[in-house]
Amino acid sequence: xxTAARVLTLLAERGETLAVAESLTGGLVAAELTSVPGASKxxxxxxxxxxxxxxxxxxxxDGALLAERGAVDPxxxxxxxxxxxxxxxxxxxxxxxxxxxxxxxxxxPVGTVYVAVAGPNxxxxxxALRLNGDRAEIRRECVRSVLELxxxxxxxxxxxxxxxxxxxT
Numbered sequence: 001x002x003t004a005a006r007v008l009t010l011l012a013e014r015g016e017t018l019a020v021a022e023s024l025t026g027g028l029v030a031a032e033l034t035s036v037p038g039a040s041k042x043x044x045x046x047x048x049x050x051x052x053x054x055x056x057x058x059x060x061x062d063g064a065l066l067a068e069r070g071a072v073d074p075x076x077x078x079x080x081x082x083x084x085x086x087x088x089x090x091x092x093x094x095x096x097x098x099x100x101x102x103x104x105x106x107x108x109p110v111g112t113v114y115v116a117v118a119g120p121n122x123x124x125x126x127x128a129l130r131l132n133g134d135r136a137e138i139r140r141e142c143v144r145s146v147l148e149l150x151x152x153x154x155x156x157x158x159x160x161x162x163x164x165x166x167x168x169t
Contacts, residue, residue, distance in 0.1 A: 003147040004039075008055070010154050011042035011092070018150075019088035020046035021059050021080040021095040023071060024113065028143045030097060042118035055097075067104045070106025072098055074126045077114035085118050092127045093118040094146050098129070100138045111138055115146035117153045125153055130165075 007149075011018055020029045030046035032055040033039050051073045055061040060083040061076055069076065077097045078138055085093025098113030099105045127149050131138045 001033075002036070002163070003144065003151055005036045007147060007151050007154060008033065008036050008039055008042050010151075010158070014158075015118065016091040017042050017044045017089075017091045018094070019023045019044045019084045019090035020143055021084035022046060022048045022094075023050055023055070023097040024100045025096045025139050025142050025146075026050060028139055029094065029146060032147065033074065035052070047084050047087070055080060057102045059087065070108070072106045072108040072112055072114065074116075074128060077116035078118065078124050078126050081116040081118035082124060091120055094150050096142050096146050098131075098138075098142065098143075100135045102135060113138065113142050113145070115142060115149050117146075117150050119153060119157060123153070123157075125149065 020116055022029050027048045032131055033043050049055045049059050055071060056063045056066055059080050061079040066101040077095050080095035080097060086096065095116045099108050099110050101110035104110060111131040113131055114126055116126040118124045129145055131141050
C-alpha cells in the first residue's frame with residue numbers, strides 16, 4: 001500500500017483530518033493524497049504558497065523569520081505545517097519547503113529541503129533533507145519524504161495514546 005493510502009486509512013480510522021502546505025512541491029503532495037479513493041474522509045485541503053508573501057499572509061509564518069532566513073528554513077517549514085493545520089481546521093498539518101533547482105535560493109543549494117508535520121497538542125517535527133537529482137526527482141522525493149514523516153508521527157501518536165489508555169504501561 002502506498003504511503004498516501006496508509007496515512008489516509010489511519011487518519012480515517014481515527015476520525016482525524018489532514019491539511020497540506022506546499023512550496024517547492026507545488027501541489028504534488030495534495031495530488032498524491034487525492035489520488036487515493038476515499039481521501040475526502042480525512043483530507044481537508046491544501047495551500048500552495050509558492051510566493052514567500054503567501055507563507056506570511058495565508059499560512060501565518062512569522063514575517064521577521066522570513067526576512068531574516070528566507071523561505072528555505074526548518075522553522076519556516078514548522079510554521080507552515082502549524083499554520084495550514086490552523087487555517088484549514090485540521091488535526092494534522094504537513095509542509096514542504098526547499099530548493100528544487102535549477103538554481104540556489106536564499107543562499108541554499110539545490111536539493112536543500114525541509115518537510116514538517118504538526119499535530120495535536122502542539123506537537124511538531126521537522127526533517128532536513130539533502131536530495132540529489134534533477135528538479136522532478138527532488139520534488140518527487142520530497143513528496144515521499146513528507147508522507148513518510150507523517151506516517152511515522154501518526155504511528156508514534158497512536159502508540160502514545162495506547163500507553164496513556166493502558167495506564168502508562
